Amino acid sequence: MVNTLDGISKVDDALIALRQISRATQSDSRMLARASGLSVSQLIALQEISAASSISPSRLAERMALSRGTMTTLMRKLEDRQLVERSSDTFDKRRHFFSLTAAGNLALEEAPVMLHEKFSNKFNELISWEQTLIISALERVAFMLDADNIEVAPILDVGDIS
Numbered sequence: 001m002v003n004t005l006d007g008i009s010k011v012d013d014a015l016i017a018l019r020q021i022s023r024a025t026q027s028d029s030r031m032l033a034r035a036s037g038l039s040v041s042q043l044i045a046l047q048e049i050s051a052a053s054s055i056s057p058s059r060l061a062e063r064m065a066l067s068r069g070t071m072t073t074l075m076r077k078l079e080d081r082q083l084v085e086r087s088s089d090t091f092d093k094r095r096h097f098f099s100l101t102a103a104g105n106l107a108l109e110e111a112p113v114m115l116h117e118k119f120s121n122k123f124n125e126l127i128s129w130e131q132t133l134i135i136s137a138l139e140r141v142a143f144m145l146d147a148d149n150i151e152v153a154p155i156l157d158v159g160d161i162s
Contacts, residue, residue: 018141025156028115036111037081040157041066045074046100046108049084054097065151083107116156 029040036043041064048063049055055063061071075098078084083104089095100108123131142148 014141025115029157032112032114036107038107038111040114040116040155041074042078042083043108043111043114044155045078046083046104046111049098049100050105050108054087054099056095056097060098065154078104114156116154119156 032038032040032043038046044064045060048060052059057071057075058068060075061068064071066074075084075086078098079086081103082101084098085101086096086098089097123134126134139148142150
């Protein structure tokens with residue numbers, strides 16, 4: 001192991017940075033749960049439904065990069081809390097759509113800014129080559145951790161998705 005001047009190796013520096021990202025993600029998820037009672041995925045589902053005003057479960061699953069089974073569980077929890085409501089298609093009763101209830105709109109208004117939104121804002125302020133460099137480095141780290149083939153949504157979240 002090659003040491004830097006302060007006695008900490010570059011590997012240690014990299015592991016510390018990874019740990020800081022992991023801790024920030026965990027901390028943000030806990031803070032969101034305490035502040036709103038929602039998981040990151042639940043809040044993103046509410047945001048997606050709000051943006052579309054009404055959306056089918058399959059389209060929502062596609063937008064969030066989640067399986068239909070995971071989406072079903074997530075939506076059931078939001079329905080149980082009366083944050084979303086399900087309505088049937090006028091022409092095809094087999095199809096249904098989700099929309100926000102008044103409580104769902106209120107939950108969105110009162111929810112804190114999520115970590116991935118903070119990251120997105122700061123990332124978008126970077127110039128193109130810096131963005132490309134960061135993406136390349138993060139993709140390489142994912143590869144090094146054998147995580148490059150794991151399907152995930154573009155959000156910073158830990159634990160249970162639903």
